[in-house]
Amino acid sequence: MYNSYGGLTDSYAPFPVHVVIDQTGVIRYLSGQNDTDAVRSTIQDLLDEAR
Amino acid sequence: MRPSLPTTRVLTVRLASIGIASLYLAGCSGLDCPAGAHAEDDGLCYLDDGTTGTDGGSTTDGGTTASDAGTTSSLGFELGDPITTLGTDTDGFFELVDAEMINDDYALTVGQGGFAVSSMVDGSLVVQGDGDRGYDVAVDGDRAWVATRYSKLYELDLSVPTAPTIIDSIELGDPTHQDVALDNGLMLVGWLDQGAVIIDTNTLNQIGRLDVESARGVALQGDRALVGDEVGGQPQLVLFDVTVADSAVELDRVNLSGPAYDIAWENDNVATAEGGVGAGVFTVVDDHLESRGQLSLPGTVLSVALDGDYLWLAAWEVAALAWVGDGDPVVLGHELPTESAMGITARNGRAMVADWFHTTALQANPGLAGPELVMDSTVYFEKGQTDSERMEAWNAGAMDLELSLEVASGDYSVSESAITLAPGDRKTLLISPTSGAGAGALTWSSNDPDEPSGTVQFQTATTSVGTQHPDFEMSGFTWPDSSLSNFRLTDFEGEVVFLAYWAEY
Numbered sequence: 001m002y003n004s005y006g007g008l009t010d011s012y013a014p015f016p017v018h019v020v021i022d023q024t025g026v027i028r029y030l031s032g033q034n035d036t037d038a039v040r041s042t043i044q045d046l047l048d049e050a051r
Numbered sequence: 052m053r054p055s056l057p058t059t060r061v062l063t064v065r066l067a068s069i070g071i072a073s074l075y076l077a078g079c080s081g082l083d084c085p086a087g088a089h090a091e092d093d094g095l096c097y098l099d100d101g102t103t104g105t106d107g108g109s110t111t112d113g114g115t116t117a118s119d120a121g122t123t124s125s126l127g128f129e130l131g132d133p134i135t136t137l138g139t140d141t142d143g144f145f146e147l148v149d150a151e152m153i154n155d156d157y158a159l160t161v162g163q164g165g166f167a168v169s170s171m172v173d174g175s176l177v178v179q180g181d182g183d184r185g186y187d188v189a190v191d192g193d194r195a196w197v198a199t200r201y202s203k204l205y206e207l208d209l210s211v212p213t214a215p216t217i218i219d220s221i222e223l224g225d226p227t228h229q230d231v232a233l234d235n236g237l238m239l240v241g242w243l244d245q246g247a248v249i250i251d252t253n254t255l256n257q258i259g260r261l262d263v264e265s266a267r268g269v270a271l272q273g274d275r276a277l278v279g280d281e282v283g284g285q286p287q288l289v290l291f292d293v294t295v296a297d298s299a300v301e302l303d304r305v306n307l308s309g310p311a312y313d314i315a316w317e318n319d320n321v322a323t324a325e326g327g328v329g330a331g332v333f334t335v336v337d338d339h340l341e342s343r344g345q346l347s348l349p350g351t352v353l354s355v356a357l358d359g360d361y362l363w364l365a366a367w368e369v370a371a372l373a374w375v376g377d378g379d380p381v382v383l384g385h386e387l388p389t390e391s392a393m394g395i396t397a398r399n400g401r402a403m404v405a406d407w408f409h410t411t412a413l414q415a416n417p418g419l420a421g422p423e424l425v426m427d428s429t430v431y432f433e434k435g436q437t438d439s440e441r442m443e444a445w446n447a448g449a450m451d452l453e454l455s456l457e458v459a460s461g462d463y464s465v466s467e468s469a470i471t472l473a474p475g476d477r478k479t480l481l482i483s484p485t486s487g488a489g490a491g492a493l494t495w496s497s498n499d500p501d502e503p504s505g506t507v508q509f510q511t512a513t514t515s516v517g518t519q520h521p522d523f524e525m526s527g528f529t530w531p532d533s534s535l536s537n538f539r540l541t542d543f544e545g546e547v548v549f550l551a552y553w554a555e556y
Contacts, residue, residue, distance in 0.1 A: 001521065017552040027514070
């Protein structure tokens, strides 16, 4: 699974890899960087969309 | 029956080791207004009154460069590359995360496995030494203290800078020390959730504790201390009078946009490294903290270093130089690290970057500033996709950016072929497949002194943003409350899932 991600050119290192998957199983965020603000924002947006 | 769980699942997969890294980018232009004036949108020159420029100091990114090209021109900046890389060296082992100047000739860096001394001339490695995994370092005269990932801090004798030796250590609290500061016989150590303590470096006795909930960055200057606190989830910067260490007095407390991972303090200037929200710039006036603005740049600002009227920033993706002298603080330019800009220190116009597996020396070029283009280097599509994808161009620099774009290959079109961005402005571009997405590329050119051109690749990926995540089973994993085991991703249909691959090192 880990080796199947495309688009991880924002990091030289293997970890971390962060993925946010929406309620229908679609990837909405994928990054090789530790950007907690971006992750939190993506999750919040998805939760807000569902309301 | 499944218990009531939050609508966002966090699944973490712990694997085997290491990580970190980077990406990019940069840019120009002056307006013909006399010194002390700047040009506004109507094409006329207006006197600088110490306030922000035409964008009010706040753009879509929340307030980057506080003024436009007019102000940088009024301060005497000319178009050019404000940073030059003098050299870099590789030790191949230490994951260096912090740096401090020893003197004008050498800098000390710390990381996994110990410490290293590097030359400020070219970043070359002079000597390495084994020690516990360093997380932060502070230098005062010919002594340094290294805060480790464990309960130990150790002291280095730097009287011979090219031959540092460990001469003492103390066990202090639970791991991990977030930051350490030294000044005039005092050491200030901060932890998350444990606050900050003051140590007498002569006796190694704890002589005081600061009333904070959770200390990240710490700084000392004479009988004053600064601590990055967090109260009820709100990051704050707190100023203390530590004249009597066991009775420290809180003098001022201000809110921050993000956690203060690092604090730089030189005379009356203060800067805070606030992660993904950039860096804060403050002035200490009569024991009060006055905000001078927030700097935005790509990446995550982890470390800051003041050098007179200049501020150096290590932001993982980039190292950057900002002006914090007269006028509004403004980012002058970026420089790509060799790997990842984790820590930075500076003196007399030069900086050393704790660049993960490298030490990298940088030189400031006074009086120069430029635009900085921040834009993806790859745009991903699903195979055969016909919908457009968005790509953002952001000028994170100090002068107007002029950008030209042209599709070089593949069946695509781009919504704009030429744009001009003022400092701090962003523009969303649409990349549209004309007959179903496949391989392709776009070339760009800009008025960037050190990066005048580049390429954006268009690629298709089976697992990327916008695609359906393949189902998988988490065999061998049990939910913390033991309610779930051997679950599959599809078990969480209807919920938001956060998947984190990480490692402990």
